[in-house]
Amino acid sequence: MPQRLRRHEKRASWHSRRREAIRALRAQGRYGPGLREVLPALVVVAVVVCGIVAGLAVAYRVLGTGALAGGLALLAVITAAVVRHNRPLARRRLGYYTPEEIADLDVDGLALAVSRMLRRDGWRSLARPDAQGQPHVRARDRLGRRLEVAFRPVAEPLPDEETPTRAARSAGSGPQLRLVVHRGTFSRRDVQWARRQGGVQLIDGSRLRRWAHGTPLHRLPEVP
Incomplete structure (x- = not known):
């Protein structure tokens, strides 16, 4: 019984030190965002990805392989443009x-x-x-x-x-x-x-x- 109590106290002490360390890191701006902060963005990303996949699947069934290849090519071009646009140097050259x-x-x-x-x-x-x-x-x-x-x-x-x-x-x-x-x-x-x-x-x-x-x-x- 005393050993269980000591283990419980050690575990509680470890959790307490961890919470204090996280609070200190957040106060210094060195700790990343919590799940509640990033969950909406993750949901949006998941919905967008599922929508793209569903759209490509429908295009493949209705129009065949050519539509799927065209959709993937268009997606690759859009992704490359977004990545290039968001690079600091390229973004500034574009006037942003x-x-x-x-x-x-x-x-x-x-x-x-x-x-x-x-x-x-x-x-x-x-x-x-x-x-x-x-x-x-x-x-x-x-x-x-x-x-x-x-x-x-x-x-x-x-x-x-x-x-x-x-x-x-x-x-x-x-x-x-x-x-x-x-x-x-x-x-x-x-x-x-x-x-x-x-x-x-x-x-x-x-x-x-x-x-x-x-x-x-x-x-x-x-x-x-």
Whole structure:
């Protein structure tokens, strides 16, 4: 009887130490998710796999071997595209960035990211420094509309700086749009300045993250 009691105490002590170790690892962010956290995703994956298998089986019975081979080939192409799209380097080249990646970029890197995001949205863009050596992006769409992107924390031009939209409009005809990109927030003064200029769109940190995630430029909400 005493031996059973000691074994029970040892087992209870081991479980207690294990729970404490798991709590410590979770507090440090070093312990993986629990079953309850991953179970919904596992169920979704199982349902998708079962649906694909069932669909291939039906296609094989109805249309024969050719349909099965075509379905498998299509599935392989889709899988390869998804894997390639989710690789960090390939994803960024396609114009998709995570909030952490946007936050870690310097100004030159941000200009390259914005240029890629514009290409993703159907613009032909080029990131090149302006006359003062500041990062600058120019773009044109299929309709011939021109777009310019500047990167600065404050939209109001300095006293010795020419109004950007004025210079852009004198360069040619057609609708013009100028973006001012800032990873922070714009002041009320910046918003009023953009409204006075006309054709100026402010991209603050929140809109920039949504744009980088995949929301097209024309669907971004306006800065209040």
